[in-house]
Amino acid sequence: MSRETEQPLRAYYLGQRLDETALSRIHENALLAETGRDRPRPRPVRKPALVVGLVLALLLGAGGLAWRVAVPDATAHIDAEVRTNYAKDLEPEVRADNFAELAAGLPRLGFALAPSTEEGPLTGWQVTGGRYCSLAGELAAQINLSDARGRQSLLYIVPLVEALQAVEPGVRRHAATDVHIWRDAQRLYVQAIPK
Amino acid sequence: MDEPAETTQALLQAAYRYALALTHHHYEAEDLVQEAWLRVWRKYGEQCTRPLLLSTVRNRFVDGLRRGRLATFEPVKDHDLSDPGDQPVPGGSADLDVLLAYLHAEEREALFLHVVEGQTTAEIAVFTGTTRGTVLSRLHRARERLRRHPQLRRELDSSVDGETGKQS
Numbered sequence: 107m108s109r110e111t112e113q114p115l116r117a118y119y120l121g122q123r124l125d126e127t128a129l130s131r132i133h134e135n136a137l138l139a140e141t142g143r144d145r146p147r148p149r150p151v152r153k154p155a156l157v158v159g160l161v162l163a164l165l166l167g168a169g170g171l172a173w174r175v176a177v178p179d180a181t182a183h184i185d186a187e188v189r190t191n192y193a194k195d196l197e198p199e200v201r202a203d204n205f206a207e208l209a210a211g212l213p214r215l216g217f218a219l220a221p222s223t224e225e226g227p228l229t230g231w232q233v234t235g236g237r238y239c240s241l242a243g244e245l246a247a248q249i250n251l252s253d254a255r256g257r258q259s260l261l262y263i264v265p266l267v268e269a270l271q272a273v274e275p276g277v278r279r280h281a282a283t284d285v286h287i288w289r290d291a292q293r294l295y296v297q298a299i300p301k
Numbered sequence: 302m303d304e305p306a307e308t309t310q311a312l313l314q315a316a317y318r319y320a321l322a323l324t325h326h327h328y329e330a331e332d333l334v335q336e337a338w339l340r341v342w343r344k345y346g347e348q349c350t351r352p353l354l355l356s357t358v359r360n361r362f363v364d365g366l367r368r369g370r371l372a373t374f375e376p377v378k379d380h381d382l383s384d385p386g387d388q389p390v391p392g393g394s395a396d397l398d399v400l401l402a403y404l405h406a407e408e409r410e411a412l413f414l415h416v417v418e419g420q421t422t423a424e425i426a427v428f429t430g431t432t433r434g435t436v437l438s439r440l441h442r443a444r445e446r447l448r449r450h451p452q453l454r455r456e457l458d459s460s461v462d463g464e465t466g467k468q469s
Contacts, residue, residue, distance in 0.1 A: 115416045122317065124334070133309060
């Protein structure tokens, strides 16, 4: 087969690209996942983002990266990742109306899947399903929720590993969604709620 | 095959295009790249090469299919398509994006590796763990389906088919 005859195909695929935001996010997730792994630490480090920043500074100085990557702010990173995942609107892998059924349908999670004991964020939301996903490189549960008004929300639950210790609880408000972040029982909960 | 050192950005873009050929779904492709990049970055860091990354993307794709995490769409059978015969698709050029959706993942993959990555059918066979005959069959089926694209039809019909029995 002459490759020259496949020009439209080549042009089609070469025209497909990840945008800069996705590129940065993918690489930052890898860097964030790398912090908190088994690595010798001669001095205690309070914020994984600081470690990542130092690594990036060294790499940029050595010309190791082709483009400049901003030092990832862990909270902003999680916020952006959750909103991106929310926009993807992927189908759940498991249909369930309670956490026990959900946990049974997602056996690879490696952590106990349970609703938060904190009142407030999940009040009025009903579980409808879930799927595996990742958050900052860690295997997480993405849980579909709906309320009495028919609004759809996504809740992410992930173990509170070292790389996520710097994520600050609170509410981050955006034009179309609010992102609620809180911690409970060594897990990080992140819920994207449409306005 | 030896590859010159590529930037991280170039590697990720190449991985994305390949993942898109496999899934034909933007977000699934992005997820595949993320999963693959996490694995290779942890293990190889900046020593990661394009063949290694593409191989990891493929492994994650196959793994996702096995676990039922990735939807696969059975291509519409040929007889289900309104067949214009030798006539161009009414209304003008058929959308290549739509036509590619009619292919099996392995057909898109073979086309992509051959057309975009420039691999020979023998190299594709090794990469995908199959035989050269199977790769040739996949390429042939893919081309037949894509003949609905008028521009491709003209080019495919005018090309000398040198694949059968010969290594390209």
